[in-house]
Amino acid sequence: MKKLMLAATGGAVLGLVVTTQIAGPLVAQEAEQSTSVYEQLDLFGDIFERIRSNYVEEVDDRELIEAAINGMLTSLDPHSSYLSPEAAQRMRVSTSGEFGGLGIEVTQEEGWVKVVSPMDGTPAEAAGIEAGDFITAVDGESVLGLTLDEAVQMMRGPVGAEIIVTIVREGEVEPFDVSIIRDTIKLTAVRSRTEGNAVVLRVTTFNEQTFPNLAEGIEEQVAEAGGIDNIDGFVVDLRNNPGGLLSQAVYVSDAFLDAGEIVSTRGRRASDGDRFNATPGDLAEGKPIVVLINGGSASASEIVAGALQDHRRAIIVGTNSFGKGSVQTVVPLSQDGAMRLTTARYYTPSGRSIQSLGISPDIIVEQPRPRPVDEEEAEAGTPRTEAGLRGSLENDSLTEDEIRQIEEDRARAEAAAALREDDYQLAYAIDILKGLNALGPLSGSE
Known part of the structure; x- marks a missing residue:
């Protein structure tokens, strides 16, 4: 206890000595900075008046001032800007969906x-x-x-x-x-459907409807499948999702996590930071998850992908995401305008910032561009089978139920092949879920 007290006292004395030595220069420096700011403001006022008086055409004072404010904000980064009263209203409407x-x-x-x-x-x-x-x-x-x-x-x-x-x-x-x-x-924030035995959750944006749509979609698809045991897993499709509300990204991540950090934000000062943690309850009930991302997946999408990736709750498939790792705060201003200001960076649970880097998929899968195929090429590519040979023997050992099962399996395979032609990345994700389901529960799991 005595050592701690001495250390504190020593620190206070040292601080006093150093402060005494540099107090004069510090005061002078602060005064110089204040003078410089006022001089720059005087310069702004001078330019503003000269434009009003001498520009070739008459200018609108309000538009001129708003342009100056917006120029100041946009010089900081691509995401900070001034919102006029009309733009602020449009933004409020857009987040409602x-x-x-x-x-x-x-x-x-x-x-x-x-x-x-x-x-x-x-x-x-x-x-x-x-x-x-x-x-x-x-x-x-x-x-x-x-x-x-x-x-x-x-x-x-x-x-x-x-x-x-x-x-x-x-x-x-x-x-x-x-x-x-x-x-x-x-916008319907989340569209849900079932492909084979996989539930596909297409999340298009993060607005006020996103989490309610997600929860409702999962409930509906599980009910239609006859229960969670009849489902291989879930595909969360975040491709071309530009992001949106941070709170909704947290809710969506929490939907598949039982505990642990989801995302943290760090601002200019330590007090500006925040941390968001998951709460008990997994809407997927432990089933495997594959998350699809691409270069159009940004902001809130990257928060979800990063959280599920760091917790090893999902396999991330696709191509590198956009790389927007900053948080914007919308500050209401007078006359119903608003300021969108970048106030923090966000970090995934492992402590990584993806600003300008993006989320790297666990499995990189490009979406191939469709290639035109002529009829001769299509015919040449059709495989020949025993059943197609003239005079081949029939299989008379199968029961009607077995034949029906084979036909159903063939129909599912053809549907999967059609999906692969239409959306290769999604088909790849569903194949991963099939493989994981075929392996059964991993050793050591309950």
């Missing part, structure tokens, strides 16, 4: 608008917009030099109106135009 537009999540890269992902069932997806596309012009007008909010504003318009976006795509030699008809975007 219904809004008007094209149905794409975008960011900005080197002055161009980059598509993070098209949303399921939207005009952008129907028009063939892909994750990673660059939008260089809207209705023939270049977006280079615009802020992200200005570029997005150009793409907004009346429902039913046509918009032409110019796309630059990797692998394409020349830019090309895509026509899209604006529509009201109504």
Whole structure:
């Protein structure tokens, strides 16, 4: 106890001596910084007045000030921005799950608008917009030099109106135009279905509906299957999911975890950090899980994938995710505007930040592009079997029940083959679940 007291006293004395020695320079430095800030503010006011007085055309004071504020925020990172009262209202509507537009999540890269992902069932997806596309012009007008909010504003318009976006795509030699008809975007956050004996949960966004949709979808599919014992496992499809609400990412992760950390956030100061932990209860009841990700999986999607990967609760399949590891806080401002400010980085349970790195899949599976096949090639690729030979013997040793079972197995195999042609990554994920289910419970498990 005495040693601790002495150490504390020694530290206090040392601090006093050092502070005495540098107090003068510190005060001077702080005063100099304050003077510099006021000088810069005076400079801003001078420029503002000169623009108002001398610019070739009359300017709107409010628009000029909002542009200055937005410029200050967007200089920090691609995700900080000023939201006008109209933009703030649109954001509040979008997180509730219904809004008007094209149905794409975008960011900005080197002055161009980059598509993070098209949303399921939207005009952008129907028009063939892909994750990673660059939008260089809207209705023939270049977006280079615009802020992200200005570029997005150009793409907004009346429902039913046509918009032409110019796309630059990797692998394409020349830019090309895509026509899209604006529509009201109504998002079902989670769509659930059963493929074979696997429940597929397609999570398109993280809004207020996501966790309720997920829980309801799992309950419905398990009931239709006749119970959890009749299911091989679950595929959580997060491909082209641009993210959304942090709270919903935590809820979705918690749905499959019984305990442990889900995600932590760390801000500029230690007091700004936060930690989110799982609560008891696993909606999948211990069944295997495969998570699908790709380059369009961002933010909240990466939180879920990272949490399930670090806890070894799921196998991550697909391609590297987008790599957005920052948290934005929406701060309400006067006159109904808002500020979206990057306030923290988030970390997976193992303590890794995926900012600009993304989540690396456990198994890398590319989605092959469809290749046209002519009739001769298709016919040549059809395998010959004993049953197809002229005069082959019939199998008369099977009962009617056995024949029916063989036909059902063949139908399932053909359905799986069709799925593989349509969505190779999903078919791969389902094959993993089949393999895990065929092995049965792992040694040591209950």
